[in-house]
Amino acid sequence: MKPADDIRKLFKDAGLRVESSADEQVFEDMVQAQHGADENPKRVPDGWRRTMRNPITKIAIAAGIVIACTVGLFLWTGTGSGIALADVLTRIQQVSVYMYQMSGTASGQATTGTAIDQNVHATILLSQECGMKMTMEMTDPNGTTVTYHEQYILPHKKSMITIMPKHKKYMQIELDDTQLENIQKQNNDPGTMVKQILECERESLGKSTLDGIAVEGFRTTDPAYLGSMAGEVDARIWVDVKTQLPVRTEIDMQMGEMHMHAVAHDFEWNVSVDADEFEPVIPEDYTALSSTPLKMPATSEETALRGLRLAADLTGRYPEQLDVMTLTLYTEKLVTGDTPVAQKLRKNRAGLEREENIAKIAETIMPIQGIGIFYRFLTAERKDPAYYGEIVCPEDKELVLMRWKASDSEYRVIFGDLHAETVTAETLAELEAALPK
């Protein structure tokens, strides 16, 4: 051991943590300073710390607290966070099986121009061991059922099965380990929601009562919650003070012209269910959508390139964003829309047997969804991905269309003309600086 190693170890082991609300206030001071720099470049804002140190402010705040407590005797149910959100996540993870209802609406216009106005109601059963079972009903504004289906995610069979009673069909998609893990990460259950909120800037909504249960609320409006999607979000969760388990979650998302609102409620924790509940029951007269199970595209750069190339060939441009909804509507428009490309594709499929027809449709849908799957994988793996489909076209051979971290020192870049290169961060910084604003 070198003479200074013991002291060095002491330095490395010594540490500190930051208190989150103060931390947020410092960051807000920074944001204000950044935005105020143009107007008054010489001024450094005093910020919350100086303000709080000011003795006059201290007295004013102390007086305010006294008044608030006196006036609030009949209303006050407590402030501050008695519940640590990380503990809520641990509690959820300790529950082996739970069930809840989900109600939601999607309205407005998708980025592809498709008008949306639908209601969704779902019952979700989640098991640590057996996977997920969801029954989902989508209705239009008149209450007419548009879609009803049952969906199963079965880890032990590495597959996702969807049963569509309206059409007497079912569809089986095979998943590899990575895909299975990603789907489980992204199925947006309350555990995932808590995990995401924990990674975002958040605030306590204080204590309240919901359906006679004492709850404490948390909220985030941090865009980071949306991961790879661009838009605004307002996610709230109310947790039972006693059990530390969620009672209700609400989420509002505005993505371009589309608004989505979803509420998860009526949670039942540690429900007793038979493993058979997770075994799909497919009536004998139902037929498979495809004679062999469909395969999800591999989560790889090749898949992404194939999907992007197909999108460029078919439409002359790339999907604007890579979230599930945008890509679903993008492919739906290609398959059923009235655009010349969609009509041409339909013409090509005309006269094909049902199986061939489905295979052709899958050939279009799967690679394009594959871009999004790969991007979500990169996001989950914290590979620092970015996608510029909104501003980069197939003609832009020198502009960055998509990039992600390839190693500690390099980034992989897919350019507008779909050639790919590995570049240093310095080069990437120059390339991204050249992107149109």
Next chain:
Amino acid sequence: MMEDKLLIVGFKQGRREALRQIYDKYKVEMLKLAVVLLGEVNTAEDVVHDVFVKFAQSAHRFKLTGSLKSYLATSVVNRVRNCRRDRLRRGETGLETPDRFAASSRGPQQWAILDEQLVRLSDALRQLPYEQREVICCHMELDMTFREIAALQRASLNTIKGRYRYGLEKLRSLLNGEVTR
């Protein structure tokens, strides 16, 4: 380093997310540096707050020549020096609060919560002459070379090595029992 370059591009373009990532990446390191240099947590918080706010304000004219970590660390060191100079000018010792780290003595608006080891280390470091303390902190905490520290303190390499050696000896005796030779 490479990630930082990209973050700087985003920061200069006014992206909140880039600023957030820079802040999240370096705030704890900078707070720790300020605490060990000053031996007092409230002022350390002020120093780091000012460094980050100034940094945020410099978005349009910011030009990075070395590493972002070095830039921020140098800003912290310089601000700590200014702070000490102001205090000396006002005749303050900065040691008026007997328990400079205890949460109970710091009021409700706390930012940094120190673990016991950091409290003990800072207490011991505070008893060293400032120049020795700065050499040890820059070398141990920031992995700066003696040559870099010599440039920072505008002193010869031998002087820096001497300050390091004497400082280390005293620190070891102050931390007797905490460290083993």
